[in-house]
Amino acid sequence: MLILGIESATAQVGCAIGGHEGVLASAHSAKGRRHVENLAPQIDFVRRQARIELEEVSVVAVDLGPGLFTGLRVGISTAMSLAHAVGVPMIGVSSLDLLAFPVRFSPRLIAATIDARRGEVFYALYRHVPGGVQRVSEPRVGTPEELASELQARGEECLMVGDGALRYAEIFGELKGTEIADQGLAHPTAGSLVQLAHAQAMREEWVQPWELKPMYLRKPDAEINWIKRETPS
């Protein structure tokens, strides 16, 4: 079972191919927000490195977000068309799950964070369980202060990962028992995506390309304004 994974929720964009023997090849770039320019060449490069044809892929996995809308759109649109053209199902994984995955062996509470711009972060909390992590709070968008007080209320040792924690390191650094992981763990990777999706694919937990739903967590501004206008206060 070969999985092609596409990841584009943050400043980084990348893809990987793998299966039961793990990741066979991957490529990432994080400079200059060149998602649409870089992704297609990366896919072509990775499939050559893995020595396969795209027709051999059995599932296309994609990072569903939350993350930066423009980047997500490139990854999700590319992944949907790939799956459609090859004629295979898709597996969508949350960017926050992907961030928590590489630190799954930590016994601490894990806070996965993504910089949502406009003074907010996307975040979810995880805990180690045998074989991986379990999400203990729903993905959410909020201010770093909100997340900080939630972590403070829990009063646990906490490991924070993602570019959201790094961006607001001053705020989170104040918290007792909290450590912020470095730049190396700041972005979700396509390798994690392939590994997580492979486990799901073995259980046939997939959807068809037209059933895939991106996770935006934030409504378009116009819609927010419209709802405000229509709702008498």
Place this chain on the structure above:
Amino acid sequence: MANFENILGIETSCDETAAAIVVAGKTIRSSVVSSQIDIHARYGGVVPEIASRAHVELLTPVVAQAVVEAGIENEEVDAVAATYGPGLIGSLLVGVSAAKALSLVWDVPYVAVNHLEGHLYASFLEEPELELPLVVLLVSGGHTQLIHMKGHGDYDVLGSTLDDAAGEAFDKVARYLGLGYPGGPAIDALAMEGDPEAISFPRAMRNDGLDFSFSGLKTSVVNHVRKNPDVDAADVAASFQEAVADVLVAKARRAVKQVGATGLAIGGGVAANSRLREAVLDACTEDGLQAFLPSRAMCTDNAAMIAAAGWHRLHSDGPSRIDQGAESSVRL
């Protein structure tokens, strides 16, 4: 195969999600357009983020439908063309990403197409024998241009709007008159019952050069209605439309004379306006010019025109690079 017979075109630059199969840049085998007008109507205009999200949702089914309606198999697609600009960047990215993905899997060329060039080729889809050189008046919500089409892929922009696009003026006036969105068809319909000579709205720069200006026209419509609150809205619509058509046609005629072209074609959403079509036809008859007025479906955004322009690009320049991006503002 070497002639790239079947081109899949993809268009997502604004609020239409479209895909089409066109043979050799001439024959439409399918053209699917899924309009988002209903989604944007309550906001009174296209909301970029909402448009981008809708494109993501709609594009895969629209592409699948275009291939099925063309009666071909995926393997018979010889190249994939997509609009890379100008347009809303988030929307463009969806189409460009999808097109590149399809070209990778099917192992066929990807062609990046300029949306404006697409509009120029819409006429050729309905009239393959159209002679060049030709002047094209391109009028829509996003652009107002007079283009001298000297040969395939060889254009001069003769004039452009200095402020609002013609379609933007229609939308703004319609919103002011409470006619809803989109404004073009609403004004066209209301104007049928009004007197185009009831109010003499200004014709900015009518006899001066080939550039356009429409922002002042909207202001004078607003001022007129303020001063005359009992004015008949149908008269306002008809007189406004008359002013727009008058300026567009006067400049188009002058452009044709200036470059010595033998014909005038129109394109873009505003080219579906009935008064403008009538005025273009009258002017061409009077001046002894070949007039070409594409059908409504070929005036508004569609992917068949992108596939057609893509076919010509592929033959003149070869495939586009797969690391080419999308651009919100590109010129012809």
